[in-house]
Amino acid sequence: MNLTLKIWRQQDTKSSGKFVSYQVQGVTPDMSFLEMLDLLNENIQAKGEAPVAFDHDCREGICGMCGFLINGVAHGGHRGTTVCQLSMRFFKDGDSLTLEPWRAKAFPVLRDLAVDRSAFDRIIQAGGFITAPTGVAPDARAILVPKEAADRAMDAAACIGCGACVAACPNAAAMLFTAAKITHLNSLPQGQPQRYERTADMVAAMSAELFGSCTNHGECEAVCPKKIPIEFIGRMNRDLLHATLHRRGE
């Protein structure tokens, strides 16, 4: 099949960008979306033009490095899939697609479709961990974790940190990302000692990074490749309220 791609080209963070149109021919249904872009890049390099830069690594939907908007939808709108696993089967000959990077103040564009998501790392630094220096651990069996709590923690921990939730949110909020990590750690007995510190600190870090806040659009849940439920934001807010009152009480 043949496709028309309108791709955001931007040299670096300081430059301004623009859409450039490309034709790509000979796309087969068994290719992935990124393999289609590889093909495009081989062709445009042959013409002496710089290839389209995009982040990617594992190409099996788990590292969280890839991601851009396809026709305005993060990861292309095929539920539970990152762009690296999005199959060209779902597109048809003659389709016209617009590709652009995540759009958020906290995610500056680095080049073309690649953005800087280091703000996510800084949110984790604020409290997205359980302090357990190597070597001090009790026997693993000494800590009992109810299956329900373990399952919820795992549902939340499945987040791959791709940033689609931010890109989809009209407020560019990082609430789903932050709530997922808080829910993971706060659901476990090991996470209790730092529970409220963690929640307050991570939410503060999120605001400091210029992410917006949640106004219940639910766009994040709709595009999340790991189907993280928006319910976790409610859990985070509950712990945040507790943390705020607790801190004020001190």
Add this chain to the structure above:
Amino acid sequence: MLESKIPSGPIEKKWEKARFEMKLVNPANRRKHTIIIVGSGLAGASAAASLAQQGYNVHCFCFQDSPRRAHSIAAQGGINAAKNYRNDGDSIQRLFYDTVKGGDFRAREANVYRLAEISVNIIDQCVAQGVPFAREYGGLLDTRSFGGVQVSRTFYARGQTGQQLLLGAYQALEEQIATGAVKMHTRSEMLDLVVVNGRARGVVTRDLLTGAIESFAADCVVLATGGYGNVFYLSTNAKGCNTTAIWRAHRRGAFFGNPCFTQIHPTCIPVSNENQSKLTLMSESLRNDGRVWVPKKKGDTRPPSQIPEEERDYYLERRYPSFGNLVPRDVASRNAKEVCDEGRGVGPGGQGVYLDFADAIRRLGESVVREKYGNLFDMYEEITGENAYKVPMRIYPAVHYTMGGLWVDYQLMSTIPGLFVAGEANFSDHGANRLGASALMQGLADGYFILPYTIPNYIASSSLEKVDTSHPAFAAVTDDVSRRIAKLLAIQGKRTVDSFHKELGKLIWNNCGMARSAEGLRSNLQKVPELREEFWNNLRIIGTGEELNQSLEKAGRVADFLELGELMCLDALEREESCGGHFRVESQTPDGEALRDDEKFSFVSAWEWKGEGDQWELHQEPLTFEHVHLAQRSYK
């Protein structure tokens, strides 16, 4: 010359003895020492976090945008530990035995024993960090049996164990970054090692955003940069996985151990088109219920449903009646290749075999099969568009892991003093074949529990002179790096990096993959250098070195693969025996099974770089087996 530094004494006391004999660094002095760690996967992140907790200054580097992206994240199955929580006869001794035997007697006994010993601490550490391992209703940890092992010793977090263990180490690392103990350098690629007076004292890196060439000095350097499976172009590795860090260190004097030992995983989704960029692994657990078959007739293109039972060849069940579809990875892979080479493969290009669940669905019902393997069937459908409940899956072996890597001693130090190598990047614990759920175990053992002892010991026992980046050695290496980049950019030929990479991958896969012959290897030893020659004369990279330039990044990595590929073929040619997943057609039993040759090849190959254009020199580290008796594996 090769000193493995294995402590004396009984095997179960060696590590304890070694730890006692190691020198310590006074807590007040630790902050005066700097350690460079390249790579942020399980081994790198866990080492960086642990050493920073102890009080050292750590510089950690990764080429991705965040340390959380490292490819450890993609491991699905689980992590082994000899906890014996199931009371099913497991023990440190048994995990040790299984690993040595599974590695086809090409690993060091003392290292493997230590790995089995440490396995129990890893689970404790990870649970304390909040890794959400699967639990039973009573709240206890769940385990499963994995990869044909008879005990249930594999701990798991759904099908995302690697992700969860990596996030645990990543979070510990981020906590240390926040305290300032670790300086993290993301989007930064190590391009060379700096050796001063015979000791590893720093690295030269390229900032992938600006192209700036930077150098960093330290008391010692750790490479935890993963495996080199991408030399095959198509593999289950992430696209960025590369050999550059260890290859550059090899060129600076670190010996390369067992380069030809690569693991081929039997259950991957077959290659479907010329533009395919990577292969996807389907969990090995599928073989518990799926039956592997191909048509008896060559070139049979009928859809599977129209091939009657008597015209199907369930070749694993036929050849290995006692293990059937559950033979180890290497045996399953080689047999799939054989039937496809005979012209009986299925699917596009004939490079695939069926993995059929029809019997399991009849026996257990679709809902039970869905409960056990639902996510895998979904993933298969996502990629192939086929419903495996209705038609058999198609699978084919793919490169998955490299057991080879830089040679290290018991302290995980390479032949360059002060250069430590951890995780998949070293050659150490898996011999000629790695057992399932053992890669995560090794990465974390190295990072959490071995390096935090051996590095302080090195620092305390060597009188290290003060060295900073103003030392002339740094300027010289920085120069080398800049010159090489300029040279790559100046070629301005006609071919793209990927076209060279694909061509190299095919050469290595065809002649240095599952089956090797002297003839094929000799032909590669001619063709790989020819391809390298063409690469350096006909490559074309668009753009400059002073910007984000992904083609330039790839070119540097492929240039190194083009050298490594040659060494792999040389190593494979030298090893005239079949062992692990490596089948030398000249070395087989009368009924076509792999034949190991312990008389001649019970050693680790350690190759020394002798300079551009010169032949490598082979050193041998003899392997002795005092605890596990050498035996030919049989699964008949």
